[in-house]
Amino acid sequence: MNKKIFLVFFFAFVIRLIAINQSLWLDEAVTAKVVMSYSYTEIINKFSPTDFHPPLYYLFMKAWTNIFGYSELALRFPSIIFSLLTGYVVYKIASLLHGSIAGKWAATFFLFNPLIVYYSQEARMYMMATFFLTVSLFFFLRLSSSNLIGGSRKLDSRLRGNDKNSLFFGLFISLAFITFYGSIFLIIPMLLYLLFKKKYTFFILNTLYFTLAALVISPLLYQQIINSKIALASVTNWSATLGKANIKNLLLIPIKFSIGRISFYPKYIYWFISGVWTGSILYQISKIKNQNDKLKLKNTHLFYYLLIFPLILGFIVSFFIPMLQYFRFLYLIPIASLLLSFGLLSQPSSNLRGQILVGGFLIFTLVYLLNPAFHREDWKSLVKDLPKNRPVYMIMSSSDPIRYYSNNLNIKDLSGQPVEKDINVIPYTSDIHGLDYKSLLSNKGYQLKKEKSFRELTYEQWSLK
Secondary structure (H helix, E strand, O other), rough: OOHHHHHHHHHHHHHOOOOOOOOOOOOHHHHHHHHHOHHHHHHHHHHHHHHOOHHHHHHHHHHHHHHHHHOOHHHHHHHHHHHHHHHHHHHHHHHHHHHHHHHHHHHHHHHHHHHHHHHOOOOHHHHHHHHHHHHHHHHOOOOOOEEEOOOOHHHHHOOOOOOOHHHHHHHHHHHHHOOHHHHHHHHHHHHHHHHHOOOOOHHHHHHHHHHHHHHHHHHHHHHHHHHHHHHHHHOHHHHHHHHHOHHHHHHHHHHHHHHOOOOOOOOHHHHHHHHHHHHHHHHHHHHOOOOOOOOOOOHHHHHHHHHHHHHHHHHHHHHOOOOOOOHHHOEEEEEEHHHHHHHOOOOOHHHHHHHHHHHHHHHHHHHHHHOOOOOOOOOOHHHHOOOOOOEEEEHHHHHHHHHHHHOOOOOOEEEOOOOOEEEEOOOOOOOOOOOOOOOOHHHOOEEEEEEEOOOEEEEEEEEOO
């Protein structure tokens, strides 16, 4: 790795430390609760059946936090590591296919992608799954090398598919699946491509590896499916939150891939800026040309296939199991970064174009990092400000952030029967549960006295009349 690419990785690491100690939000607090409260076996037998994700990430985080503790930094640091490691694999893939310049641009596009930076700072499984899937892509390309390199004997001899590559490919797709079930939307297209190219031995072997992993986890998955159906039936607006199959959720995927998690008003300005920038990214990806012998890009259709087909699968499945949210397809950004690099180098003025693209990514990244308005829910400040002499009524399943930042609050179910004269109410997720808590409290003689807002959160003080 030369000096320039080393500086890219160093700068990528540094910006990931900006605002790393911002408040945990609900799902991160769930991660914290699991690793603090459950043993390794309890994570599998007690917690995971009530969750919607496989247990590998939680088991890894249990081992990690036993060494490094439970601070925001400690909980989020593995995602930083996985994002940098993924960037290195992206660099290796692009370099191996089209040289070190392509590797530098591909890694840079990935590392400074604003959505990647955001999830590099989140204590959830998405960056871990992205790393596993990108490594599996590396070995998948080795298995498919003769169709990708376009006649380069030297590279073909280095990348020729063999049992070792097949074993590692099968291993990493299995690890990805038991980290994040949504990985299957990329795993299936890769396996189908091996079948399409008549690589029957590799198709059978890797399908077998994946099937064995799926069978091992199938009893847990079956229980999770049953519990998820119960949750969808009992929580009024849960399916909309998870991501129904609709055009808006589908369009948000390329937009968020391009600008990250930021959103602002007025909305017409937001849609204009995000639309123009996303359009320029998609245009750059679509303009790959085979202009000279140095860029043998005859089979970039494979990368287009791996980028688009998982989205089609996810869209179709979301008609039955709502899950069409952009962050669930985070593992496609390495592929988009590779295509962006290939498209850049196949056109004139590549350095200037690359600098503009990286500059745009950095602007959106820094807008998120340096503006607290775009940070996660501010449970830390809410708990600090919350009056401690009143019980707290809220949706109990959403109380983990409160418990992370304070273990001495009296927390009660918002749908219950308050009897105290003065209470605190945190209405977070009450709309998802379809709970009209204001009518409930008013009918019991309570009156709203005070309301205080924090980032994406509020708490209210109610008293009996």
